[in-house]
Structure formats: C-alpha cells, structure tokens
Amino acid sequence: MLDPADSRSAATDAIRDQARRIGFELVGIAPAGRPETLEHFGDWLDAGFDANMSYLARRRDAYQHPDNVLGNSASLIMLGMNYRAETEAAMGPSSHSTQATPTIPARIARYATGTLDYHDVIRERLAELADFVHQQLPGCRTRGIVDTAPLLERDFARLAGLGWFGKNTMLLNRKHGSWFFLAALLVDHTLEPDTPQQTDHCGTCTACLDACPTQAFPEPYVLDAHRCISYLTIELRNETIPTELRSGIGDWVFGCDICQEVCPWNRDAMPTTEPSFAPLDQLAAPDALHLLSLDQSQFDQTLGQTPLERPGRQGVVRNAAIVAGNSKRQQAVAPLSKLLDDRDPIVRSTAAWALGQIGTSAALAALRQRQKVENMEEVELEIDAAIEAALAGRPRQ
Secondary structure (H helix, E strand, O other): OOOHHHHHHHHHHHHHHHHHHOOOOEEEEEEOOOOOOHHHHHHHHHOOOOOOOHHHHHOHHHHHOHHHOOOOOOEEEEEEEEOOOOOHHHHOOOOOOOOOOOOOEOEEOHHHOEOOOHHHHHHHHHHHHHHHHHHHOOOOOEEEEOOOOOOOHHHHHHHOOOOEEOOOOOEEEOOOEOOEEEEEEEEOOOOOOOOOOOOOOOOOOOHHHHHOOOOOOOEOOEOOHHHOHHHHHHHOOOOOOOHHHHHHHOOEEEOOOHHHHOOHHHOOOOOOOOHHHOEOHHHHOOEHHHHHOOOHHHHHHHHOOOHHHOOHHHHHHHHHHHHHHHHOOHHHHHHHHHHOOOOOHHHHHHHHHHHHHHOOHHHHHHHHHHHOOOOOHHHHHHHHHHHHHHHHOOOOO
C-alpha cells in the first residue's frame, strides 16, 4: 500500500511538471495561512495609499486567509508566466510591422501590448491545470485566481519560493526579474510545500525608487498609488490627473515600466515564449496624435478588445493629451483644439492644459475661442490656467 506522504509527494511533483508543460515558467507550492504582510497591508490602507481603489478596503477582512477565496484551502499552487517580449531589434523585421513611425511617440506598459489580454490567457491555462489536479486528487476542490480575488499573491509567491519583494513592491526572481504575471490555483488538499524565499537580493540598490518621475515611493517597499503613473493612467477614472503630476507622466498613455526597466535584475531577464504576448504594432508603438483623434466608435473598434478598454476612451484620450502636451509638438495643436469641443469635460480640461504647454499662437487662439463659450467652471479654470501658461512661455509662431 502506497504511503499517503509518498502519494502526496508524487501528486505534487506531477502537478509542478504539468504546470511547466502548459506554460508557467515559475511554479511553487505554499501552505494556506495568514499572509505574513497582512499587517503591512492594513497600514498601507490606513495611510490612504490605495487612492480611489476603495474595493481594497471594502474587502480588507477577506485578505486574512485564503479560506475567504476557497473554503477549507490547504495549499496554493503559485504560478508565474513570463511576459517579457523580445524587442523588435532582437526579433528582426516583423512580418506584421506595417505601422508608420509615430508622429508623437507614446508608450504602453509591456504587459498590455500583446495580442490577447493576459487574464484570458492565464485563466485558460489555470482551467487546464485544474483539470489535471482533479485527476491527481480525486474529489478535491480548486479555484484559479488571476489578480481579481482578495488574495495577497506576492506573499504566497514568496512563501512558495518564487522570489523576493523588490523595493518597488514587485516580486523579483533571479531568472525572470519582475517581468511575469502571478496567478494562483487554490486547492483544498495538502500538497508538499516549497522552501520559502528567505533572501533579498536588492542590497543597497535604490534604482527603482530614484527613477520614479512622480516620486510614488515614499519609502522602500511602499507605493503611494496617488502618485503612481500606472494608477493615474489606468485606475483614475472620471477625473483629471493632478496638474503637478502631468509632466511626470512623460510619454506614458497606459501603465508604466520605469521602475522595472531600471532594475538590474531585469536587464538579462528571459524572454517569453508565449505567442499571445507578442506585441501588436498599435500597442507596442502607439501614436498619441492618432489616439487624440479617436471618437467613441473608433475607440471601440480599434482598442475595445485590448487592455486599453479599462480606462476607456475618456482615459486614453486624456492620457494622450498629456503626452502631447509634454511633447510640445505643434502637430498636436489641431487635434487638441478640436477636443476643446468634446462632450467630455475631462477631455476638454486636459486638452486645454496641453495647448497651454505647447503655447503657439494657434494654441492660444483656440483656448481664447473656447474661453468665450465654455460653461463648466472646472474646465474654465483649466482654460484660464492654460492661457496664462501659454503667455508665460512666450508663445511660438
């Protein structure tokens, strides 16, 4: 008769092997329990660093144990899927590279440039892995998670040996850096756990903290979402981005990779082999000028099935206007001037700011024309400030 411990060990090894076969480069097992950084998470919420993401505080109690995600959880199969695509230079000429050089280059975070949304890709693989787990552990219950449930995934990933916490709050792995998605498959049967990651390999390096243009890290291992470019360009909706942070947005229209790009552990990270994460031209090299021109119908047709659907047309056009303003390119004056008549006050406000940054006589004329008819106070204030900025900057012809 097979010893139960031997049977558990054999099932665990088989599950690890299967997870790697179906595309998860990182696999580890952690026991279910109270997350080690739960108190830190509570302090973070109490400090208000979650900004407008109130759903985190509403589900605060649920984060105390995986049982609140899957009843009687015993083990968590922690998984990492690499999304770092090769650069175009490394891959050679692309068979689908037909897009012209952007007039006003913009940037989208790498994780969102692929042909498919990573949630869909990983959920499909999780379902396949769950089927295998049920074969190995008849009668078990499972639940797959891809960053949408009240689970502190990084805690359990570290406990499963997948990596350590970087000072930018991301999980780091010696081989893959931080260019990977985290997922979890919760099981109500006990599996053999992996050895937790005990060492921190960041040392005295503060490259990620120093590089943040909006100073979103008040201290190591703490992120203030209010100032994070990823939060501002994706999660902040139905609001203008605070004026003092707009220049720090730089050329990012969706997300931000700066703190990852400067991390030494990411320099030689392995490239992904997942075809779904190969970058699309329109996302890998977006043109802010093109994004400014999108009406709702055009947005739905071209970007509605991409991750950019999350901030919606309002958010994407708002962000593109900031990129255009930061670029100070005169080519943006005409589309920005048109946006002064947009139905959305957030779009009008941000377009006004951008015209003030560009500051040409044409930009100033457009602002003064809109000033005569604008009837929303918050937009009027933006136009007034933009005119002052244009005049102070000695408008160019």
